[in-house]
Amino acid sequence: MQSTTLIQHSFLFYYFSFLALILLRYFLVAGSTHLLFYSLLTESNSHQKTSLDSAQKSLIYQDIKLSCLASAVFALGAAFIIWAYDRGGTLLYSDFRYQDLWYLGVSYGGVLILQDAYFYFIHRMLHHPALFAWLHQGHHKSRQPTAWTSFAFDLPEAVIQSLFLIAIVFVIPIHFITLIAISITMTFWAVLNHLGLELFPPAFPHHWLGRWFIGPAHHSIHHRKYTVHYGLYFTFWDRLLGTNDPQYENEFGAILRR
Numbered sequence: 001m002q003s004t005t006l007i008q009h010s011f012l013f014y015y016f017s018f019l020a021l022i023l024l025r026y027f028l029v030a031g032s033t034h035l036l037f038y039s040l041l042t043e044s045n046s047h048q049k050t051s052l053d054s055a056q057k058s059l060i061y062q063d064i065k066l067s068c069l070a071s072a073v074f075a076l077g078a079a080f081i082i083w084a085y086d087r088g089g090t091l092l093y094s095d096f097r098y099q100d101l102w103y104l105g106v107s108y109g110g111v112l113i114l115q116d117a118y119f120y121f122i123h124r125m126l127h128h129p130a131l132f133a134w135l136h137q138g139h140h141k142s143r144q145p146t147a148w149t150s151f152a153f154d155l156p157e158a159v160i161q162s163l164f165l166i167a168i169v170f171v172i173p174i175h176f177i178t179l180i181a182i183s184i185t186m187t188f189w190a191v192l193n194h195l196g197l198e199l200f201p202p203a204f205p206h207h208w209l210g211r212w213f214i215g216p217a218h219h220s221i222h223h224r225k226y227t228v229h230y231g232l233y234f235t236f237w238d239r240l241l242g243t244n245d246p247q248y249e250n251e252f253g254a255i256l257r258r
Contacts, residue, residue: 008086014079022071022078025187026151033147033191059142063152066138070151070158077162081169090169094176108178111168112185112233118164119232124243126157127226135160145223150190189233193219205249212236221245
């Protein structure tokens, strides 16, 4: 779709701009979440494990390093999307008249569903013994994840994950607002799932709606067991393909206190 941008910039301009934004987003969201739940609310959350031992603290630095390297890859993907948009090579649009307003919500939900499916099958593939050490081991250095683990990807995995949104903007009409909303959702969901502290009530996994959404307890099990819970947003594929831990719902309240 032809860009309506009045001022176009070079690829390098887009790259360094997005790199700064992505790094700022990571440190702002992960840092503030870590400060809130591991410092300010330590006493009020005394029923949960809110302290980090020295080994976990040292792994945080490893997670931050990997996240910064992954951010460099994600910035490449974002820069390429805008560079291609400037040249009319994507289906991104900014004019509300192009699609009805209802399409914003439909496209947002549809892309999240597609992204969850992409993530599930890619994630499960990366756990194959032949690939794990090369592509995904860095993310699992932290057996008890923290907010800093949310974007700690090995470089090859960061490339694979970035390909999804790059492909989407070439095959599905997406408004810039929708693309931004997807990016924000992905960021906050990743931080939430790696928090290491359960924020939801004990009835959450038994609720008719809650049982279909992934939360911190659900993903923390994956970091300990490796062979279950590969989804990103929803438990659908885990339930359908038999990779949902059968003990998850019954032991929800105790999972993060072990």
